[in-house]
Amino acid sequence: MTTDTLHLGVRIARRAADVYAFASVPANLSRWAPGLGTQVEEADGQWFVVTPEGRARVTFAPRNDLGVLDHEVVTPSGLVVRVPMRVVADGPDACDVVLTLRRAPGMTDVELARDEALVRADLARLRDVLEAPVA
Template sequence: MTTESRHLSVHIDRPVGEVYDFVSDPANLPRWAPGLGTSVVQEGGHWFVETSQGRVQVTFAPQNELGVLDHVVVTPSGETVYVPLRAIADGDGCEVVFTLRRAPGMTDAELERDASLVNGDLSLLKSILER
């Protein structure tokens, strides 16, 4: 089965290392991705986010020098969602690329809604980091 993907990106006028450090810290998620959740806690080495659907666990890729910010979200129902995310050097700045994947059974309208939410989060991330 082939899954449809859409790559959404934003250019941020900050060095890639600064962007990576900010985004890779799960404690910052509510600041730049409020659609995911409003509060983050760390318990027993795991990060949890309170969402409108309940508590989810978020696990980022191990720290790396390649800008890989992929993370796995485990929903309250136990579903595991893989989220590809990258910070890529672009001159003195950085491009952040989020890969949005169409979930099984997702309608076109739901995909467009999710794309709009992700674009909003990326715009917020840009505005925070370029202050």
């Protein structure tokens, strides 16, 4: 049986507000989400990431106090990918970050597994960046 929806998460030993403040800034994507794109650019108030397929537009949900980091990615081919993502507090000094990965139309099991591995690596990188000692 194939899976069409995966909920992928990571625990981060930081205040949820700090994690949200960092992850909600599109300019920070290159520091923690190279699986999405290797370079981040801002043009005319819109944010783009450079992917192997070309430039993709990324739009985050408006800033909020609920930890909602949902974002929409418009790929170079025009496919719109909606990505639910949340920062969920767990006490004063820790949180979980959960991202929902959905199988795109026509996506093979191999492609879904590749995307899952990229998301898991990005979430681990987010944790590592935010838990790193401050110099």
